Amino acid sequence: MHTIWLPSIEGRDGPKYKALAEAIRDAIGDETLEVQQKLPPVRDLAWDLKITPGTVARAYTLLTDEGVLEAAVGRGTFVALPKPKAESESKADYLSDVLTVAPSIERRPDVARLTSPQLPDVGQAKLIQQHMGQVAANPRSGVMHYPNRKTFKPAREAVQHWLRGTPLGALDEEDIVLSHGGQNGVSLALQSILTGPSPVVLVEELSYPGFRRAAALLRAEVIAIPMDSDGMIPEAIAAVAKSHTVQAICTSPEVHNPTGLFTPVSRREEIVEVARAHDIQIIEDDCYRMGASRAPSYRMLAPERGWYVSSISKTLTPALRIGFVVAPKPSVPALRRSAEHGFFGLATPLADLAERLLNDPNVAECAAKVNAVFSQYVQTCVNHLGAYDVTWHKDVPFLWLRLPEGWRASAFCQAAEVERVQIRPAEEFAGRDARALHAVRIAINAQIDLEHFEAAIMRLRELLDNPSERIGV
Structure with missing residues (x-):
């Protein structure tokens, strides 16, 4: 079920993404948004609220990590089923223990890491676990x-x-x-x-x-x-x-x-x-x-x-x-x-x-499904970046983007990092004394739901469309 609900973030304190997250929590609390109701796509809500897609994606990610929302690859973002109190407390205790033992654990889930391909789980995880159990037993x-x-x-x-x-x-x-x-x-x-x-x-x-x-x-x-x-x-x-x-x-x-x-x-x-x-x-x-x-x-x-x-x-x-x-x-x-x-x-x-x-x-079918998901994400990239000099193939989980005039690879990667997108510059693939090329590799991270991934690509497109003049000097 899709919703025509439109929140208001006016008058709320803090960053816009936190204000939007608070508005969504309130709407769930007063049942304006019902359990399993689908939220608007990132781009649509950003347009309606006159904010950036990245702001909406960040709010959705924050609430997904809290368990308030749930994301389904290829389907969208939904209001999550409420979890039993004991399960929630157990999860909180577990996270607290992990962070105590490993304080360096990544705590910025709103960052889209596109530095190395990340595979979707299309059923292979369960298959692997089953075989691991059988190997352990015999x-x-x-x-x-x-x-x-x-x-x-x-x-x-x-x-x-x-x-x-x-x-x-x-x-x-x-x-x-x-x-x-x-x-x-x-x-x-x-x-x-x-x-x-x-x-x-x-x-x-x-x-x-x-x-x-x-x-x-x-x-x-x-x-x-x-x-x-x-x-x-x-x-x-x-x-x-x-x-x-x-x-x-x-x-x-x-x-x-x-x-x-x-x-x-x-x-x-x-x-x-x-x-x-x-x-x-x-x-x-x-x-x-x-x-x-x-x-x-x-x-x-x-x-x-x-x-x-x-x-x-x-x-x-x-x-x-x-x-x-x-x-x-x-x-x-x-x-x-x-x-x-x-x-x-x-x-x-x-x-x-x-x-x-x-x-x-069943493994060949899993591999084919992984490839199909990657292809969907690649097509999303091409939809937004295709006007630029980009090399891609539907069966390859990354794209090679030659940057337009006004951008150097290192500066573009730094600007992307500010926009919470991590990619790899060409110099990481070249020898130490090689001539610098103004290009980047964008890897497909299919462990991010498609809407959030698309929002990250749109942020890269915005950078490409608006190069900093000083960078081209």
Whole structure:
């Protein structure tokens, strides 16, 4: 049920968002607003009250956190059912205990954190909990033994099943090693490849920061390669390889992080040709792809030197830290040694959980629903930011925005922070000495209800429309 209720905030003390929150509490108290009644959309109420959408969103968020309102993704904001007194007191006591133990806990729920994609719960949480309970009750691998290759075979087979449809070439379960997420997978691949006192790793000039961090841990030199709209420029790779001992390329050809660009098969083939000429291994990070692959992987194009890394962090949950590395056939023993000598393998209950989860027929449906929700949020961004230079794809949980004249990336991020929106500037994806680009990455946070998310994007649009003159100087 929708309401035509319109509050008045005139004469109320304090900030406007608190005044609006007080007016909503009063309307619920005198039953002007009934339980489960839908409140007006953020934009409509902001228009009627002649205040900003951000003010309305902040009031709704405040009351949602108090339990006065409840937000349903894609449906709106409603008056919440009253909670029993004992439950309310218990929750208050619990929060008090948490804040006493961890005083640094975030207490600004009105801030829209769009720095890293946050997945919606479309049923996968319950599914994971069910499998965790079943593993706890009857773990296939037991709880009294070290991990070993034989024990993990069912989990590797589950990963192989999960990767069906991904163009990886000939794939056996023995080619797979489980890792603690995608970042650990990149580190394992580099550990298996790099040799000698001064190895060199190539990355795109804008790239996932984890590539640089993994290489730095192994004391490798990182060199950034110029890009165009298709990805790394092959001639630039060849030029560096002539003067350096290049051993690995780290790249994200399906969904480039942070620009969202896609590397077509023709460019991949050119890069493979250069890699073969200079004996360079290619590590492909595919963690951000949510839809179908659009081109053969490097492992399929170059079976002797193509490595594949992915995880379930962007499709199901980042909490479990379940990732996987697929090595080229000649390098499988080296990859196994890196994992076994480094940490013996995943904890056996976690491997058992991976097996059960990735074999569950409902998991693919959950992943598809996650992608559908992300797509809805992406479309909301495009509706408001599409007039600007923005790169996006419905199957990618972030957007790349090149800022208009008058804005520098760092200044825009600072201004967005003032408006309670957190995003990442281009320099976070570039090397320390790289030329500053005036662009930002906006990640999709689907744990914010759509109305509040849209209000945050509208605040960014307002900044884009009204750049500060001094910033462009």
